[in-house]
Amino acid sequence: MGNSVKKDLETVAPFEEAIEEIKQAGGAESGRFCYQCGKCDVYCPWNRVRDFSIRKVIRQAAFGLTEIEGEDIWRCTTCGSCPSVCPRGVGQIEFGVSLRRVATDYGIFPDSVRGVRAARGSLTSDGNPLSENRESRADWAKGLSLKPYAEGMDFLFFVGCYYSYDPRMKKVAVATANILDKAGVEFGILGTQESCCGESIRKTGGEEVFKTLAKENIKTFIDHGVKKILVSSPHCYHTFKNEYPEFMVNFEVVHITELLAELIRDKRLELKGDYGKRVTYHDPCYLGRHNGVYEAPRQVLDTVPGLERVEMVDSRESSLCCGGGGGRVWMDTPKGERFADLRLDQAQDVGAEVLATSCPYCITNFEESRLSLAEDDVLEIRDITEIINEMI
Numbered sequence: 001m002g003n004s005v006k007k008d009l010e011t012v013a014p015f016e017e018a019i020e021e022i023k024q025a026g027g028a029e030s031g032r033f034c035y036q037c038g039k040c041d042v043y044c045p046w047n048r049v050r051d052f053s054i055r056k057v058i059r060q061a062a063f064g065l066t067e068i069e070g071e072d073i074w075r076c077t078t079c080g081s082c083p084s085v086c087p088r089g090v091g092q093i094e095f096g097v098s099l100r101r102v103a104t105d106y107g108i109f110p111d112s113v114r115g116v117r118a119a120r121g122s123l124t125s126d127g128n129p130l131s132e133n134r135e136s137r138a139d140w141a142k143g144l145s146l147k148p149y150a151e152g153m154d155f156l157f158f159v160g161c162y163y164s165y166d167p168r169m170k171k172v173a174v175a176t177a178n179i180l181d182k183a184g185v186e187f188g189i190l191g192t193q194e195s196c197c198g199e200s201i202r203k204t205g206g207e208e209v210f211k212t213l214a215k216e217n218i219k220t221f222i223d224h225g226v227k228k229i230l231v232s233s234p235h236c237y238h239t240f241k242n243e244y245p246e247f248m249v250n251f252e253v254v255h256i257t258e259l260l261a262e263l264i265r266d267k268r269l270e271l272k273g274d275y276g277k278r279v280t281y282h283d284p285c286y287l288g289r290h291n292g293v294y295e296a297p298r299q300v301l302d303t304v305p306g307l308e309r310v311e312m313v314d315s316r317e318s319s320l321c322c323g324g325g326g327g328r329v330w331m332d333t334p335k336g337e338r339f340a341d342l343r344l345d346q347a348q349d350v351g352a353e354v355l356a357t358s359c360p361y362c363i364t365n366f367e368e369s370r371l372s373l374a375e376d377d378v379l380e381i382r383d384i385t386e387i388i389n390e391m392i
């Protein structure tokens with residue numbers, strides 16, 4: 001027996017039961033489709049910052065040799081790059097999530113993943129991953145005279161956790177409410193009755209927490225007669241549109257950039273002044289690659305007077321992930337391994353003064369990189385709604 005195989009077997013010995021579950025979870029079965037071509041690793045953003053092989057993770061799982069206590073099963077940001085190029089349709093994201101589900105069931109988390117435990121606890125007790133009180137979920141809207149959602153309104157504005165609680169993202173929620181008000185959109189919010197959409201905890205293997213959150217939200221939507229849901233987060237967008245139908249419900253889901261494009265086209269929003277800046281747009285993975293929304297955000301930016309839009313080297317289908325999906329936003333990523341740092345470099349390479357996007361995780365990661373790279377005086381990070389709010 002070779003040394004590395006021997007080591008692998010010794011490593012997994014305490015987790016034999018878990019490994020058996022990995023095989024039963026179907027991981028090993030879909031792994032058998034893989035013929036180890038390695039295309040996934042070529043497209044994976046991790047390989048721009050460190051060695052990581054999803055191909056190897058799949059190979060090991062197929063033989064029951066997964067290092068379930070290691071960090072590799074937690075790396076995938078579910079960015080969607082590799083599934084789009086896999087010639088065998090292995091479904092790397094679902095595969096990886098099934099491994100995390102087993103690790104979660106057995107409570108096996110490496111140190112860098114501890115934040116997921118905290119997020120899970122807070123989601124269970126207060127419906128948000130940020131260790132905040134449910135009672136203060138609508139505090140961002142104090143003084144704005146927003147209405148609670150009532151049947152017959154144009155939209156339920158589902159605010160989302162980061163926009164409700166995070167000091168940076170609250171500004172985006174306020175900008176959004178202001179724009180909707182100016183455009184005469186009739187909308188309401190659920191306030192303390194809104195719970196996290198559950199998208200990201202599901203990708204960390206927290207299937208039961210996801211199901212509980214989804215059922216709570218669905219019940220609230222149905223009780224309030226909700227038909228159309230407006231969201232700011234691509235993660236809420238994705239799960240409402242593609243995952244909640246697993247519960248036999250279908251709501252019409254609209255991302256804020258899609259609505260903004262429509263409001264501007266219909267002349268319900270008039271943009272004034274001269275923005276006077278060079279802007280590049282970052283496609284969030286869950287808006288672009290996962291849901292094909294590439295045009296609406298660009299159309300909105302192109303209507304802003306005096307805004308010069310430039311494209312970064314990795315854009316649209318090949319957008320570079322910010323590093324926050326798949327629950328990575330709650331995990332520790334050492335400096336030198338942050339995709340967001342690379343993205344800021346790409347924005348600067350095209351001479352952008354503003355890096356615009358439309359996702360709470362992207363903005364959180366970009367803001368962090370901006371501060372740690374001391375680029376705060378040369379590059380602004382903006383949500384598209386903030387730019388529009390400045391111009392109405």
Ligand code: SF4
Pocket residue numbers: 033034035036037038039040041055058085086087088089090092
């Ligand atoms: S691209 Fe697909 S078939 Fe090729 S190594 Fe990756 S998972 Fe296997």
Ligand code: SF4
Pocket residue numbers: 040043044045046054075076077078079080081082083092093
């Ligand atoms: S989905 Fe993205 S981060 Fe995950 S393994 Fe594939 S390319 Fe890498």
